[in-house]
Amino acid sequence: MGKLPTLTNGPMAALTSAVRRWPGSGATDRRGSNRTTPRQWTARCVLPVALALWLLSLRHVDLGGMRDYGLLQVLPVLFWVALALLTLGFCLALTDRRTAGGWFAGYVLGLIAVIHATPTLLFPTLRYSWAWKHVAVVDAVIRNRGTVPHAEKLDIYNQWPGFFDLNAFFMQATGLDSALGYATWTPPVFNAVLLAPLLLLYRTVTRDRRLIWGGAWIFYSCSWVGQDYFAPQAFAFLLFVTVIALVMGQLPTSALYRPGDIRTDRWPVGRFVLLVLVQFAIICSHPLTPLMLLSALVVLSIPRRNRRVVLPALGSALVLTAAWDATVARPYISDNVHDFLGSLLQPDSNVVSGLAALGAAPPGQVVVSWVDRSLSAAVFLLAAIAFLARPWVRRTGLPLLVLAPLPILTANAYGGEMIFRAYLFALPAAAFLIAALLFKWGKRPRLRTLALFPLLLALLGGLVFGYYGKEAADYFTKSEVAAGRFLAATAPPGSTIVSLTSTVPGLYLRYDENLRVQLDQQDIEDRRRLVRNPVEGLEPFVEGATPARPAYIILSRAQAADTYLRGVLPADTMQRVQSALAKGSGYIPVYRSKDAVVYRYQGTKSGDGS
Amino acid sequence: MIPLRWVLALSGWAALAAVTFLPDGGVLRVAAATAFLVVCPGLAASRWARSAPPYAGDRTALLEAGVLGVVLSLSLAVLVVVPLYLSDTFTITRALVALAAVTSVLALVPRRLGRRRLAPRAVPDAGTPTAVADQPEPRASE
Numbered sequence: 001m002g003k004l005p006t007l008t009n010g011p012m013a014a015l016t017s018a019v020r021r022w023p024g025s026g027a028t029d030r031r032g033s034n035r036t037t038p039r040q041w042t043a044r045c046v047l048p049v050a051l052a053l054w055l056l057s058l059r060h061v062d063l064g065g066m067r068d069y070g071l072l073q074v075l076p077v078l079f080w081v082a083l084a085l086l087t088l089g090f091c092l093a094l095t096d097r098r099t100a101g102g103w104f105a106g107y108v109l110g111l112i113a114v115i116h117a118t119p120t121l122l123f124p125t126l127r128y129s130w131a132w133k134h135v136a137v138v139d140a141v142i143r144n145r146g147t148v149p150h151a152e153k154l155d156i157y158n159q160w161p162g163f164f165d166l167n168a169f170f171m172q173a174t175g176l177d178s179a180l181g182y183a184t185w186t187p188p189v190f191n192a193v194l195l196a197p198l199l200l201l202y203r204t205v206t207r208d209r210r211l212i213w214g215g216a217w218i219f220y221s222c223s224w225v226g227q228d229y230f231a232p233q234a235f236a237f238l239l240f241v242t243v244i245a246l247v248m249g250q251l252p253t254s255a256l257y258r259p260g261d262i263r264t265d266r267w268p269v270g271r272f273v274l275l276v277l278v279q280f281a282i283i284c285s286h287p288l289t290p291l292m293l294l295s296a297l298v299v300l301s302i303p304r305r306n307r308r309v310v311l312p313a314l315g316s317a318l319v320l321t322a323a324w325d326a327t328v329a330r331p332y333i334s335d336n337v338h339d340f341l342g343s344l345l346q347p348d349s350n351v352v353s354g355l356a357a358l359g360a361a362p363p364g365q366v367v368v369s370w371v372d373r374s375l376s377a378a379v380f381l382l383a384a385i386a387f388l389a390r391p392w393v394r395r396t397g398l399p400l401l402v403l404a405p406l407p408i409l410t411a412n413a414y415g416g417e418m419i420f421r422a423y424l425f426a427l428p429a430a431a432f433l434i435a436a437l438l439f440k441w442g443k444r445p446r447l448r449t450l451a452l453f454p455l456l457l458a459l460l461g462g463l464v465f466g467y468y469g470k471e472a473a474d475y476f477t478k479s480e481v482a483a484g485r486f487l488a489a490t491a492p493p494g495s496t497i498v499s500l501t502s503t504v505p506g507l508y509l510r511y512d513e514n515l516r517v518q519l520d521q522q523d524i525e526d527r528r529r530l531v532r533n534p535v536e537g538l539e540p541f542v543e544g545a546t547p548a549r550p551a552y553i554i555l556s557r558a559q560a561a562d563t564y565l566r567g568v569l570p571a572d573t574m575q576r577v578q579s580a581l582a583k584g585s586g587y588i589p590v591y592r593s594k595d596a597v598v599y600r601y602q603g604t605k606s607g608d609g610s
Numbered sequence: 611m612i613p614l615r616w617v618l619a620l621s622g623w624a625a626l627a628a629v630t631f632l633p634d635g636g637v638l639r640v641a642a643a644t645a646f647l648v649v650c651p652g653l654a655a656s657r658w659a660r661s662a663p664p665y666a667g668d669r670t671a672l673l674e675a676g677v678l679g680v681v682l683s684l685s686l687a688v689l690v691v692v693p694l695y696l697s698d699t700f701t702i703t704r705a706l707v708a709l710a711a712v713t714s715v716l717a718l719v720p721r722r723l724g725r726r727r728l729a730p731r732a733v734p735d736a737g738t739p740t741a742v743a744d745q746p747e748p749r750a751s752e
Contacts, residue, residue: 101669141695145695145698146700147695161695163688165688165695166684166687168691168695169647169700169702169705170643173643173705174643174644175634175636175639176634176635176640196673196677196680197681200670200677203670203673235684238681239681242677242678245677249674256670268659270660274656274659274682277682277685278681278682278685280688280689281685281688284688285688
């Protein structure tokens with residue numbers, strides 16, 4: 001009849017045609033739907049109450065009390081009550097098939113606010129040292145009008161500059177002094193913006209709005225890896241989900257088609273141009289995401305019915321990636337090609353390289369590590385059960401998308417991060433599969449949904465361990481920020497800046513002019529010498545210092561916390577270094593505050609030179 | 611009432627005027643530049659490329675327009691500024707002029723006609739099961 005024999009024309013039509021919001025279309029039902037039931041009123045009242053309690057809970061939080069469990073141990077009971085209430089309200093909303101999409105949106109945005117805006121509201125400065133580093137890169141791009149010279153390890157940002165160039169452009173267009181102001185709000189804003197392509201992706205699979213919003217809730221309940229700060233990864237991930245949603249929407253099995261639509265299974269030219277445009281932005285912004293995109297498109301092209309849609313998208317992504325890697329990113333690729341090939345031959349080492357060295361970590365961090373690993377395992381286990389128990393999901397591309405990051409996981413360690421990134425890229429699809437498993441409206445749907453309340457709470461419990469558990473090292477006081485700024489402002493070009501770890505706000509400001517040494521990244525012998533005798537251990541790194549090009553040693557609260565949490569160096573290393581430098585000759589304290597101290601060293605022959 | 615396409619076509623030039631004549635960091639300049647860079651080029655591009663008719667004019671179409679508006683705006687900005695920076699020819703004016711021109715062209719050219727269109731409604735969809743409310747999975751396949 002002029003239609004392609006696709007899944008959605010046959011038995012699968014129920015999937016796409018399950019659009020009527022409640023059974024029957026008679027006037028009785030419509031009249032009944034206009035009455036607001038007590039359950040609906042409860043679901044509507046719980047949301048504002050939960051959000052109000054959450055805001056009240058943030059009034060008096062002692063951030064100085066963070067140790068092994070980060071924010072978990074300082075957030076008041078009221079915060080947890082608010083989170084539990086929010087979850088309960090969402091469950092109540094799910095039990096009613098007449099709940100409007102706006103209420104679901106309110107609940108999911110409320111969850112995003114509670115999880116991701118809490119650190120932003122509590123912390124006085126930008127959270128997480130890598131976010132500070134990326135702010136410094138934007139600053140360097142503006143100062144150098146593009147490519148940053150002498151970038152050393154940060155030269156990778158010159159070769160995938162999309163995110164940084166975009167921010168440099170935005171800052172100059174607006175005339176803002178620094179990206180710090182909006183970088184602080186990146187986690188809640190990014191997660192809120194990500195919700196839109198996520199919903200679009202889920203709408204390509206079903207038109208059941210409770211399932212769609214349930215999938216979104218599961219996604220945000222399990223997204224513990226924290227790749228939502230001011231970074232190219234967050235930007236590229238947003239674009240990645242959009243590309244996947246566009247491709248899934250074009251597949252012949254897409255639920256976006258209405259009954260009666262002609263399924264062309266070919267790209268309209270205009271939409272394909274837009275797709276290629278977004279692919280280009282991904283490819284020039286981040287080294288890993290294009291590989292994840294290629295992998296996702298390859299697995300989506302496995303079913304024959306998808307190929308007319310997926311192969312053109314795969315071809316354009318492949319050509320753009322190859323062109324970029326052969327031109328702009330060629331220096332990085334040629335320098336690291338041997339490492340890539342070596343990694344390919346050691347897939348087992350890549351898979352385990354991101355796991356923490358638990359033996360040296362403090363007890364609380366061992367618990368945190370096991371909880372976030374358990375959550376990750378539970379996500380994949382539930383997704384696998386969904387695959388077995390809900391045969392209809394097999395016809396969607398989602399199970400393939402869960403598996404898509406695996407080839408990349410075995411191919412490269414990505415500095416020990418790959419296992420977490422693979423989880424991140426698998427999560428959108430896995431979250432929907434879990435929703436399909438859990439939110440099944442069979443007999444007694446209300447009882448069933450309320451029974452899920454403890455499970456949703458358990459998922460959120462796992463999330464907060466992974467997301468909040470390391471905040472002691474991610475949080476910076478104003479005096480630490482002042483120390484970092486003092487260093488950036490006073491260190492002359494050519495200086496060496498030595499720190500125990502990278503958790504120093506502003507450490508990378510003017511990174512194109514100074515050399516940085518992180519002691520926790522040195523060889524094991526160097527670290528042992530440092531622990532044995534801090535002054536002797538520092539010598540190899542500061543011996544070239546002169547009055548014109550001095551060395552600075554910065555010691556701060558967050559570095560002590562980081563050292564303690566990660567166990568790379570003994571927990572008391574900072575105190576030992578500080579005591580030794582106070583007695584050692586040639587180390588002049590040039591900045592001291594409650595949470596940070598900066599020493600200058602300009603060689604033993606020059607006297608103090610201050 | 612001014613049609614949206616004309617608002618989009620002029621938005622880039624208004625942002626350029628704000629950036630040129632208003633002080634750094636001023637509220638109006640930040641608002642004008644942000645609104646343009648984050649929304650307008652993408653809306654113009656998605657308007658140009660839209661398959662006709664959109665998905666039933668339902669919320670999905672609105673959602674898709676919103677997603678594409680933001681994502682394509684950021685992608686177009688990346689497409690403009692990265693080559694300028696890599697070739698050492700970046701200036702704010704050049705980048706904004708390029709983006710404003712692209713936005714104007716996309717907003718004013720006629721929309722593309724897509725292939726996704728409705729089949730004649732006269733054709734009965736005989737074998738299609740009726741909708742099962744809130745039951746996304748087909749029972750037959752269970």
